[in-house]
Amino acid sequence: MSTLKLTNLSKRFGGVVASEDVNIEVPAGKVIGLIGPNGAGKTTIVNMITGLLPVTSGTIHVGNADITHAPAHEICRAGLARTFQNIRLLGEATVLENVMIGFHRHETSSTFAALLGLPEAGRETATLKERAFSLLGEFDLQAFADYPASGLSYGHQRKVEMARAMASEPDFVLLDEPIAGMNDVESNALAEIFMGLASSGKGVLLIEHNVRFVAKLCSYIYVLDGGKLISEGTSDHVLNDPEVISAYLGDAHHA
Amino acid sequence: MSGIIAGYLPLFDLYLIHVGLAFSQYIVLRAGVFSLATAAFAGIGAYTAGIFAVNLGLHPAIGLLAGTLTGMGAAIFLSIPLARLRGVYQAIATVAFIQICLSLNVYSESLTGGAMGLNNIPKTVGTGTLFVFAALATYMIWAIERGRLGRAFNAIRQDEAVAASLGISITRHQMLAFAISGALAGLFGGLEAYHAYALDPNQFGFHLLITILSYVILGGRNTVLGPLVGCAILIILPELARPLAENRMVIYGVMLIVVINYVPKGIVDTALDAIRARRLKMREETVS
Numbered sequence: 001m002s003t004l005k006l007t008n009l010s011k012r013f014g015g016v017v018a019s020e021d022v023n024i025e026v027p028a029g030k031v032i033g034l035i036g037p038n039g040a041g042k043t044t045i046v047n048m049i050t051g052l053l054p055v056t057s058g059t060i061h062v063g064n065a066d067i068t069h070a071p072a073h074e075i076c077r078a079g080l081a082r083t084f085q086n087i088r089l090l091g092e093a094t095v096l097e098n099v100m101i102g103f104h105r106h107e108t109s110s111t112f113a114a115l116l117g118l119p120e121a122g123r124e125t126a127t128l129k130e131r132a133f134s135l136l137g138e139f140d141l142q143a144f145a146d147y148p149a150s151g152l153s154y155g156h157q158r159k160v161e162m163a164r165a166m167a168s169e170p171d172f173v174l175l176d177e178p179i180a181g182m183n184d185v186e187s188n189a190l191a192e193i194f195m196g197l198a199s200s201g202k203g204v205l206l207i208e209h210n211v212r213f214v215a216k217l218c219s220y221i222y223v224l225d226g227g228k229l230i231s232e233g234t235s236d237h238v239l240n241d242p243e244v245i246s247a248y249l250g251d252a253h254h255a
Numbered sequence: 256m257s258g259i260i261a262g263y264l265p266l267f268d269l270y271l272i273h274v275g276l277a278f279s280q281y282i283v284l285r286a287g288v289f290s291l292a293t294a295a296f297a298g299i300g301a302y303t304a305g306i307f308a309v310n311l312g313l314h315p316a317i318g319l320l321a322g323t324l325t326g327m328g329a330a331i332f333l334s335i336p337l338a339r340l341r342g343v344y345q346a347i348a349t350v351a352f353i354q355i356c357l358s359l360n361v362y363s364e365s366l367t368g369g370a371m372g373l374n375n376i377p378k379t380v381g382t383g384t385l386f387v388f389a390a391l392a393t394y395m396i397w398a399i400e401r402g403r404l405g406r407a408f409n410a411i412r413q414d415e416a417v418a419a420s421l422g423i424s425i426t427r428h429q430m431l432a433f434a435i436s437g438a439l440a441g442l443f444g445g446l447e448a449y450h451a452y453a454l455d456p457n458q459f460g461f462h463l464l465i466t467i468l469s470y471v472i473l474g475g476r477n478t479v480l481g482p483l484v485g486c487a488i489l490i491i492l493p494e495l496a497r498p499l500a501e502n503r504m505v506i507y508g509v510m511l512i513v514v515i516n517y518v519p520k521g522i523v524d525t526a527l528d529a530i531r532a533r534r535l536k537m538r539e540e541t542v543s
Contacts, residue, residue: 052419090413097406101410104422113402124403147535
């Protein structure tokens with residue numbers, strides 16, 4: 001089984017250490033949590049994994065493939081998909097088109113066929129449309145297929161983004177604060193989707209600061225503060241760790 | 256009757272050539288590159304084709320092919336430094352490129368005729384040929400739009416980080432958009448050369464840039480109809496208002512200001528959006 005593995009990952013912005021010697025392992029078929037207070041460096045780690053930020057030192061592997069310095073678009077091809085902290089849909093496009101673009105990694109028609117509008121290219125578009133539509137079905141979004149994505153409610157936009165990430169059929173999924181701003185009903189519905197991803201064999205790295213949500217969902221949790229891992233283990237272990245409590249609630253001595 | 260049609264034929268020819276140039280501008284904007292270099296590529300294509308015919312006496316088909324290829328080559332070359340720039344910086348760099356081409360053209364007098372222009376190009380291209388090429392260009396843009404490339408261009412234009420996270424190579428696609436843009440501009444520049452008897456270096460300067468950009472902004476940037484309609488309006492309008500024909504650029508300017516303020520997406524895009532919204536609303540009403 002392949003694993004997403006970060007080894008001694010560090011990032012410095014000049015003198016500022018945004019993350020230091022971070023070691024995280026996400027095995028396939030598991031939901032792994034990464035928590036930490038605001039500014040702990042969670043998003044820095046996501047951006048390094050997905051190639052949006054250059055890594056200062058350390059390595060990132062998907063299975064046996066080293067993606068530490070791969071450009072962003074190749075990382076997707078290695079089987080890694082993500083969602084964004086602030087939902088990023090293509091606002092001008094419809095819901096269906098947003099999901100169709102997710103299939104890009106699996107498009108096979110040649111550039112030549114696309115330029116000349118050969119039947120091959122047309123067939124591919126038709127197939128992708130069908131696949132995108134059935135994928136929308138899994139997220140209960142078919143009724144919105146033809147609507148501009150920017151007009152949907154927050155919860156629905158989040159689901160469209162999830163569907164788009166799933167379209168690339170990744171082995172690993174990074175979820176950057178997926179339930180921020182959602183009510184309990186919406187977040188519970190998403191929790192089920194996340195569990196479903198894990199049971200279908202995908203590795204999920206859930207980045208959140210809603211500790212309760214992470215504790216409920218994740219088999220193993222990493223806690224980040226000031227760019228360093230301060231604790232890791234099962235939810236019971238982590239939530240009772242005095243260092244974690246002081247990072248979240250402040251140190252009792254200074255209170 | 257036929258006299259009236261014949262009177263408007265030159266205008267139609269102009270339309271067909273400028274549609275090709277408008278598509279050249281359209282395709283780069285579509286892929287999220289704010290390049291304005293179409294005028295320069297058109298100049299390169301036109302002069303290559305012209306020189307092939309005048310100095311080398313070659314068949315126009317070879318001249319057109321050479322014009323297309325040199326336009327494309329120049330575009331690919333330019334895309335390398337431009338990949339490091341974004342937005343308005345790309346625009347500035349490409350305007351500079353137009354000026355560089357213009358100056359080189361004027362200085363290399365022995366080859367291009369310098370400020371005197373390139374004259375005595377045999378006229379080998381008529382309305383029929385122009386129509387065929389304009390139709391082919393329209394078809395190609397339409398094909399790109401509905402396939403894999405159109406989807407990738409759309410994603411890159413709207414959000415590069417999203418596009419990259421879905422496995423779309425931004426550099427590769429933007430270079431491709433540039434290559435298509437350069438090839439189209441080179442081809443239609445070449446057609447212009449074989450259609451107009453003579454070329455003047457200033458023909459491919461700032462004035463042409465504004466004209467082409469206006470077609471796309473007025474018509475719309477997201478469907479193949481946009482440049483077709485924008486080009487038609489801007490070519491017909493000064494003719495309808497003949498007394499104002501002298502002030503063509505004033506009309507362009509006023510129209511652009513009006514369009515940018517009231518229909519920023521362009522006429523066709525705005526109309527299509529309205530139609531789509533109405534269709535969705537009607538469907539909702541029948542459901543409820």
